[in-house]
Amino acid sequence: MIRIEDKSRCCGCTACHAVCPHDAIVMKEDSLGFRYPETDMTRCTECGLCEKVCDFIVEKPAEEHDEALVVRAVRHKDSESLSKSQSGGAFTALSDVVLKNGGVIYGAAFNTDFTVSHARACTPEERNAFRGSKYVQSDMGDVFRNVRKDLKAGLQVLFTGTPCQCAGLKSYIPDSLQNGLVLMDFVCHGVPSPAVWSDYIEYVAKGRKMTVADFRDKSVNGWKVHKESFVFEGGKKECRETYKVLFYKNIMLRPSCASCPYDIYHRESDVTVADFWGIGERIPEWDTDEGTSMLLCNSSKGKSIWTAAMDDVHSRPVLLTKEFMATKNPNMLHPARLYHESGDFAKAYEERGFGYVARRWGDMGWRYKAWQLKVFLRKIFGKI
Ligand SMILES: Cc1cc2nc3c(=O)[nH]c(=O)nc-3n(C[C@H](O)[C@H](O)[C@H](O)COP(=O)(O)OP(=O)(O)OC[C@H]3O[C@@H](n4cnc5c(N)ncnc54)[C@H](O)[C@@H]3O)c2cc1C
Ligand code: SF4
Numbered sequence: 001m002i003r004i005e006d007k008s009r010c011c012g013c014t015a016c017h018a019v020c021p022h023d024a025i026v027m028k029e030d031s032l033g034f035r036y037p038e039t040d041m042t043r044c045t046e047c048g049l050c051e052k053v054c055d056f057i058v059e060k061p062a063e064e065h066d067e068a069l070v071v072r073a074v075r076h077k078d079s080e081s082l083s084k085s086q087s088g089g090a091f092t093a094l095s096d097v098v099l100k101n102g103g104v105i106y107g108a109a110f111n112t113d114f115t116v117s118h119a120r121a122c123t124p125e126e127r128n129a130f131r132g133s134k135y136v137q138s139d140m141g142d143v144f145r146n147v148r149k150d151l152k153a154g155l156q157v158l159f160t161g162t163p164c165q166c167a168g169l170k171s172y173i174p175d176s177l178q179n180g181l182v183l184m185d186f187v188c189h190g191v192p193s194p195a196v197w198s199d200y201i202e203y204v205a206k207g208r209k210m211t212v213a214d215f216r217d218k219s220v221n222g223w224k225v226h227k228e229s230f231v232f233e234g235g236k237k238e239c240r241e242t243y244k245v246l247f248y249k250n251i252m253l254r255p256s257c258a259s260c261p262y263d264i265y266h267r268e269s270d271v272t273v274a275d276f277w278g279i280g281e282r283i284p285e286w287d288t289d290e291g292t293s294m295l296l297c298n299s300s301k302g303k304s305i306w307t308a309a310m311d312d313v314h315s316r317p318v319l320l321t322k323e324f325m326a327t328k329n330p331n332m333l334h335p336a337r338l339y340h341e342s343g344d345f346a347k348a349y350e351e352r353g354f355g356y357v358a359r360r361w362g363d364m365g366w367r368y369k370a371w372q373l374k375v376f377l378r379k380i381f382g383k384i
């Protein structure tokens with residue numbers, strides 16, 4: 001039976017919750033809003049299925065890196081799809097293939113209160129809600145069981161999510177149903193705290209009705225500049241950076257992200273997508289603010305869905321060296337390192353709330369302004 005004693009050993013994928021034949025496992029939130037399995041011993045028969053399905057703790061063989069890797073630079077031909085997607089719209093092209101096959105798509109969407117959950121889509125309109133990166137851990141609910149029902153009914157399913165969600169689902173789905181399942185993950189920096197995100201939404205709204213939230217709004221300063229934006233009833237739009245500052249500090253990530261076994265070179269999902277950082281060094285004429293996806297086909301299933309999607313996109317093969325990956329997109333090779341004050345952050349958040357941590361570690365207090373001044377002076381006078 002599952003018992004979480006070390007939070008860094010559980011990514012919250014929900015495979016154990018889904019597999020339990022007695023519904024003995026519920027996913028319970030901690031103070032940062034991350035969900036962990038909790039077992040009801042009055043229901044548990046100690047059958048061991050939950051431990052068997054957990055892929056996160058399985059020791060993975062040591063990796064051998066090749067010196068270079070061929071990937072695809074991808075950009076959707078339809079300008080509307082490109083502008084609404086986080087990078088180059090690879091997800092839209094791949095998911096259109098599955099929808100045309102009569103299949104279904106699972107992905108992360110906003111709820112009405114701007115929390116983020118995984119949901120199911122059968123049409124392009126429903127699928128469009130999954131576009132855009134939501135930099136927070138999504139609530140999986142009972143999605144794993146629903147995917148299994150769809151596969152059992154003979155539908156093709158494209159599941160999109162973090163590498164750990166994909167690995168958890170792959171481990172949960174029986175071999176007899178794997179054929180219909182296509183997994184698309186992304187190069188993953190880690191997932192931030194759902195509780196901090198919800199508090200931030202409340203702080204930003206200040207009682208106003210929010211109609212749109214965007215974690216990284218391309219329409220503000222283009223693909224390369226990360227700005228979050230919010231629209232309120234009446235149409236007023238505000239852009240901010242507080243959440244971004246906390247995200248990139250690696251101070252509010254799920255503890256498991258620092259020991260992630262999936263931020264590696266050889267990936268288990270059928271397709272992997274990413275922002276193609278550094279594209280200008282490989283294809284200079286693609287170095288624009290519209291956005292470019294990087295796409296990796298990791299299996300024959302991945303290759304066949306990509307082949308069917310190719311007509312909808314501009315694409316070019318690109319050779320990446322290990323050094324290029326390490327500098328431009330390090331999570332292709334290894335997990336993020338948690339900020340050394342992550343523990344202090346979690347404690348302070350629990351005891352003193354969002355306002356305090358945003359001032360102490362975000363961009364709202366004097367420390368951030370002092371740091372900005374130091375960076376500015378360093379640019380002018382060199383090391384100070
Ligand atoms: C938490 C997070 C961390 C990331 N870290 C990196 C990184 O370090 N380097 C990098 O190159 N790219 C990273 N990405 C991926 C990148 O931001 C783009 O999502 C990717 O390039 C796909 O672009 P697109 O235009 O094809 O997708 P879009 O059309 O924008 O579609 C977004 C896809 O991401 C899925 N998704 C969005 N939010 C979540 C979520 N919270 N949980 C699970 N699935 C989600 C959706 O279901 C959809 O399939 C990250 C994404 C997320 C959500
Ligand atoms: S990693 Fe997934 S399967 Fe393993 S304990 Fe956590 S939620 Fe359960």
Ligand code: SF4
Nearest residue numbers: 020044045047048050
């Ligand atoms: S041991 Fe079996 S019954 Fe108990 S929680 Fe795990 S899957 Fe459920």
Ligand code: SF4
Nearest residue numbers: 163164188190257260
């Ligand atoms: S970094 Fe790893 S553990 Fe964290 S969300 Fe991404 S895939 Fe999951």
